[in-house]
Amino acid sequence: MKKFLKKLFKYRIYLLMLAPAVIYTLVFAYYPMTGIVMAFKKYNYAGGIWGSPWNGFENFRFFFKSGQALKVTRNTVLYNVLFIVCGTAVQVAVAVFLTEIHNKWFKKISQSMMFLPYFISWVIVGVMAFNLFSSDYGFANRIITALGGTKIPFYTTPAAWPMILLFFNIWKGVGYGSVMYLAAIMGVDTSIYEAAAIDGANVFQRIFRVTIPSIMPTMVILFLMNIGGIFRGNFDMFYNLVGNNGLLFDYTDVIDTLAMRALISSNNFGMSAAIGLFQSILCFITVLLANKLVSIYDKDYTLF
Amino acid sequence: MAKSKSHLGKVKVGKDVIVLHTMAYLFCGMISALCLIPFIMIFSGSFSSEAAITANGFSILPQDFTLDAYRNVFREPIVIVRAYATTIILTIVGMIIGLMIQTMTAYVLARRDFEWRNAFSFFFYFTTLFNGGLVPTFILYTRTLNLQDNYLALLLPLLFSVYNLLIMKSYIIGIPDSLIDAAKIDGCGELRTLFQVVMPLIKPALAAVGLFIALAYWNDWYNAMLYIKDETMYPLQYFLYQKVNNIEAYKKLIASGAVSASAVSAISLPTQTLKMALTIVVTGPIILAFPIAQKYFIQGITIGAVKG
Numbered sequence: 220m221k222k223f224l225k226k227l228f229k230y231r232i233y234l235l236m237l238a239p240a241v242i243y244t245l246v247f248a249y250y251p252m253t254g255i256v257m258a259f260k261k262y263n264y265a266g267g268i269w270g271s272p273w274n275g276f277e278n279f280r281f282f283f284k285s286g287q288a289l290k291v292t293r294n295t296v297l298y299n300v301l302f303i304v305c306g307t308a309v310q311v312a313v314a315v316f317l318t319e320i321h322n323k324w325f326k327k328i329s330q331s332m333m334f335l336p337y338f339i340s341w342v343i344v345g346v347m348a349f350n351l352f353s354s355d356y357g358f359a360n361r362i363i364t365a366l367g368g369t370k371i372p373f374y375t376t377p378a379a380w381p382m383i384l385l386f387f388n389i390w391k392g393v394g395y396g397s398v399m400y401l402a403a404i405m406g407v408d409t410s411i412y413e414a415a416a417i418d419g420a421n422v423f424q425r426i427f428r429v430t431i432p433s434i435m436p437t438m439v440i441l442f443l444m445n446i447g448g449i450f451r452g453n454f455d456m457f458y459n460l461v462g463n464n465g466l467l468f469d470y471t472d473v474i475d476t477l478a479m480r481a482l483i484s485s486n487n488f489g490m491s492a493a494i495g496l497f498q499s500i501l502c503f504i505t506v507l508l509a510n511k512l513v514s515i516y517d518k519d520y521t522l523f
Numbered sequence: 524m525a526k527s528k529s530h531l532g533k534v535k536v537g538k539d540v541i542v543l544h545t546m547a548y549l550f551c552g553m554i555s556a557l558c559l560i561p562f563i564m565i566f567s568g569s570f571s572s573e574a575a576i577t578a579n580g581f582s583i584l585p586q587d588f589t590l591d592a593y594r595n596v597f598r599e600p601i602v603i604v605r606a607y608a609t610t611i612i613l614t615i616v617g618m619i620i621g622l623m624i625q626t627m628t629a630y631v632l633a634r635r636d637f638e639w640r641n642a643f644s645f646f647f648y649f650t651t652l653f654n655g656g657l658v659p660t661f662i663l664y665t666r667t668l669n670l671q672d673n674y675l676a677l678l679l680p681l682l683f684s685v686y687n688l689l690i691m692k693s694y695i696i697g698i699p700d701s702l703i704d705a706a707k708i709d710g711c712g713e714l715r716t717l718f719q720v721v722m723p724l725i726k727p728a729l730a731a732v733g734l735f736i737a738l739a740y741w742n743d744w745y746n747a748m749l750y751i752k753d754e755t756m757y758p759l760q761y762f763l764y765q766k767v768n769n770i771e772a773y774k775k776l777i778a779s780g781a782v783s784a785s786a787v788s789a790i791s792l793p794t795q796t797l798k799m800a801l802t803i804v805v806t807g808p809i810i811l812a813f814p815i816a817q818k819y820f821i822q823g824i825t826i827g828a829v830k831g
Contacts, residue, residue: 230639232713233631237643240628243683247663248650254659268662313554316547325548332555334817335562338809340742342764346802347561349767350568356580356795358564390561393554395824402825421539455745462768478657483749488658495656503653 255499257492278493287477288497292450295473299449301381302388306396307442309389311434314400315426334394344387345459352383377470384460384471388453396441403437404430439516447509450501452476474498562810568799569593576795592800603804605755606762613677613758614740621682621736622729629691630717635700644692651685664750676750677758681739687732690826694728695721731823734816741809763805767798 227234254268261274282288313333320326336344351358352373360370373379407430415425452473461471463480474494481491560583567585568576575586596603628647632640654660670676698721706720722729747761757765 226638230637233634233637236627236631236713236717239624240647240683240688241643243624244647244650247660247679247683248654251655251659251663252653254655254662257658257662267666268659309554313551316550319543319547320551325551329551329555331814331817332558334820335810335813336558337820338738338813338816339806340744340760342742342744342760342767343565343802343806345764346767346798347565350564350581350799351561353580356576358581361580361582390558393558398821398824421537422543423539426543459764475657482658482661488662492656492658495658499653499656506652 255492255496257488258496260489260492262488262492274489278489279497281490282493282497287472288494290469291452291472291474291477291494292501294471295452295475296449298381298384298452298473299445301385303442303445303449305385306389306392307438307445309393310396311400311431311438313393313397314404314434315430317397317401318404318430319422319426330394330397333397336391336393337395341391341455341459344391344456345462348383348387348460352379374464375466377467380461380467380470384456387460388456391456399441400434400437403434407433436517440513443509443513443516447506448502449505450474450498454479565799565802565806568796569803571796571799573794573796592794592796593804595794595797596800596804602762606757606759609674609677609756610741610759613674614737617678617681617740618733618737620678621687622733624683625687625691625732625736626722626725626729627717629688629695630721632688633692633695633698634703647685647688661749671750672753672756673750674756677743677746680746681736681743684736684739687735690735690823691725691728691732694725694826698724727819727822728826730819731826734819735823738809738816759805763801766801 257268257271258278259273259275260268260271261277262268262271266272317326317330320329350356352360354360354370354372354374357373359373364370371379373383411429411433412425415429420428452475454473454475457471457473457476458479461467461476463484464471475498478491478494478498481487481494563583564581567583568581569592570585570588570590571582572587572589572591579586631637632644632647634640664670664676664680668675670679702720702724703716706716711720742760743758744760744764747756747758748764751757751761754765
């Protein structure tokens with residue numbers, strides 16, 4: 220105890236410097252964790268979190284019985300798999316091709332253009348989606364009719380949305396994602412390229428036998444980190460692109476949007492909390508699993 | 524494609540190189556164009572006449588060039604100016620306080636003579652693994668802290684992030700201990716060491732993290748949706764969100780016959796071109812700041828990619 224107090228005194232300046240962040244984290248991250256009890260309560264405004272009566276697993280039963288649990292969980296996972304696989308492929312392709320381009324101007328301008336979408340809010344992406352896919356004003360339908368096809372009413376066609384959402388997800392992330400792979404490619408030892416050239420490898424062999432294997436660690440790490448978030452839907456994206464358009468929900472509703480609607484639209488605090496807890500637990504397990512896999516793959520990259 | 528020759532110099536060019544370069548230029552060119560087109564479409568839409576958009580839809584080039592939409596946007600300048608002021612002040616205040624907290628914390632966690640650094644690191648890191656979720660946070664802000672319709676509800680949620688902390692920390696760890704020790708031997712206290720020795724050395728990280736925080740504030744609409752009901756307090760993005768979604772809501776009401784079209788036009792239905800002009804007004808500063816910011820963002824991402 221005396222030793223502890225001595226250290227406390229020795230570190231007083233450090234602790235003082237940590238204080239704002241520690242208090243912030245306690246209030247805004249740890250304190251809300253106690254709120255998960257709401258998932259087992261019939262919330263009423265007067266009682267608040269602690270005063271409301273318990274109702275066991277009723278909130279969960281409602282969530283699972285309505286059939287929504289399965290639907291939103293499936294949608295969340297499938298979208299994330301689609302985003303991770305296609306996103307990684309495009310980002311790696313961009314990074315590999317950009318390194319092969321030696322014209323400085325083209326490289327710079329092209330990279331800047333790809334980075335632009337990263338800087339804007341999803342609200343604006345929602346506007347862009349409307350410009351492209353609205354049935355009355357949309358550019359996509361303009362092209363379709365110009366080519367002799369019939370207009371597709373995208374905003375009432377659920378099956379079109381996985382592609383539209385995939386497009387905008389890749390669109391917004393390509394600049395950011397490719398930067399990481401570019402950095403990884405820059406780190407490759409150039410003598411390997413020279414050796415490959417001397418051995419008579421053509422450029423494609425060089426890419427597939429040297430570049431891709433060299434950035435494989437980065438790819439695997441980022442892939443596993445993304446897998447850790449596989450049960451987390453990108454609320455910003457789904458809410459701004461799809462919004463409250465119930466016609467599309469079969470294909471577009473994810474855990475996060477359902478939880479938000481339960482809270483905001485139907486004021487069902489208990490069910491929303493149950494959905495949140497369900498998601499938090501799934502996320503926690505997958506992150507631990509992903510981290511375990513990373514540590515098997517390469518110990519240096521584990522996060523804790 | 525002619526450009527693919529420029530760098531080749533004296534090396535003999537094989538067919539494979541030409542094929543690869545063609546593919547590289549085509550692919551990167553195509554992706555870049557796809558990234559830019561939606562921006563151009565908004566830009567062109569904002570300079571088009573409403574009639575032309577209604578008749579033909581959106582296009583790459585402006586149709587029937589006019590400044591009507593911008594005139595409409597600034598018909599009530601106070602509304603826009605207010606939303607702008609809210610966002611700018613939030614962004615600046617949030618960035619300064621956020622940077623200070625993040626830097627101080629990262630500095631302490633990077634000190635090797637601080638034996639408790641791992642315990643504290645885990646204390647922060649754990650919050651990225653598990654969280655209370657939407658509802659408990661919502662209740663914390665609205666009931667426990669009673670911050671509904673309070674600017675603090677827009678400022679606090681984005682003030683501190685573990686990801687930014689990790690970027691900062693991995694940068695500060697790169698500073699040689701001998702520098703910090705020398706400062707201390709010269710009689711610098713921790714705070715002076717941080718501000719006068721460490722800060723000047725981590726300028727790239729400060730720029731990157733500062734911009735990450737600023738961008739988060741500038742693009743935030745989510746917290747306004749949850750906590751702000753008073754229209755006069757809307758930040759830019761949520762202001763835009765409301766305008767954009769009102770037009771769709773009105774259209775549905777007209778379609779369902781609940782409201783007659785004339786009644787809606789009487790309350791000045793926001794038009795398509797108005798929406799575009801508004802989007803340009805809201806996005807403008809980001810696009811203008813973009814060329815300067817991009818460099819620091821790339822640095823930030825690269826630092827972050829090294830670890831976590």
